[in-house]
Amino acid sequence: MAEAIKISIQNGIGAISFSRPEKLNSLSTDLVESLTEAMLSLDKNAEVKVVLLSGEGKSYCAGGDLETIMQFTKPDEIANYLQKAINLTRIILNMEKYVISAVHGYAAGAGFSLALASDFIVADRSAKFGLSFVNLGVIPDLGLMKLLSERVPMAIAKEWIVSGKIVGMEEAKNWGIVNKVVEGDLLQEASEFAQVILKGPPVSNKYVKKMLNHSVQLPWEAFLEQEIMVQAHLLATEDIQEGLNAFLEKRAPEFKGI
Structure with a gap:
């Protein structure tokens, strides 16, 4: 089985790439568990000053993996998966290291949550932030409602959620969701963005x-x-x-x- 994530450490940056490109890096059980372990490990690593999250293939992360979720037949199995996934938000918010999400393509559903939990979002012009929960008859999860309502006015957050909004990069930048829009190599420019943190106290x-x-x-x-x-x-x-x-x-x- 292919690894769900890939990790590298270079020049103070601990880079984690979601590595399920064929599934748009949706959050399978393996990816959730591997990402949890990696984030906790990098936070304790003295060599790492900044953590950089990105996705391989066409998108950053398309949210929860529906194939994984539909395999669960009991409420406690679903709750267990959600507890592990939601813990990713807790880890990002509470870890000492700053986290930068480099977003291209879709950061949808729970993928949008992970990006919002990050301290900074650097995005290229292909980036789209999706809230399609209403189309499935469920609520936003991984803390997305709270994270979003802390970034944009409550009425806007409600509108986006009830309409299943796909927020384009320009609109996301205008609302202060995206810190920097890049034109060139996304990971390179996200690494350059990290230099301010790396040089700081x-x-x-x-x-x-x-x-x-x-x-x-x-x-x-x-x-x-x-x-x-x-x-x-x-x-x-x-x-x-x-x-x-x-x-x-x-x-x-x-x-x-x-």
């Missing part, structure tokens, strides 16, 4: 992701108290001294994450 970057991803859940006072604790910690690191020295010496800082 890894410790403060980690806290920025964590705090922003949980800011909605915290009252103002709790958030400000957390901000004070984190800033006090960062001001005692070697990186702050390097940042100050680089500023005074008019050069780019070289952060070490300590």
Whole structure:
């Protein structure tokens, strides 16, 4: 059996490509389990600073694999599959490393969820973001409703979901879903996009992701108290001294994450 994903690590980027091109990289059980293991492993790998997700073939990810889902005959089997798939969203949101989704072709259904859970989306002009759940009589899953309603106004999110909207790249960019539209090699330009993160301070970057991803859940006072604790910690690191020295010496800082 062919591997469901492929992994490579180079120059601080842990790249994962979904490798079911004949099925538009839909989320089979093997792909879900392999992706879960890979994401957790890369998050613990000190060599990896950024994780890059992409899909082989014609699309990024066409969502849940209907052939896999239709094999389940009992509710607990379906629930087990969904729990494992939904955990991918949790992992992306909670991991310390930043995640970039490089999208071409369809990021549909659960594939759209994975892209939205990522910290950044870089897309080429073939990218389309699909919400076809209404055509199957089910609701969006892998956290898509919450992820989408945090990006676009609630009325727009509802409209897209009830109409089974296919959102083109230009519209996605206009709504702030896509960070960068590329004209050339998608993976190369996504890797170039990652350079800002790779050159940045890894410790403060980690806290920025964590705090922003949980800011909605915290009252103002709790958030400000957390901000004070984190800033006090960062001001005692070697990186702050390097940042100050680089500023005074008019050069780019070289952060070490300590």
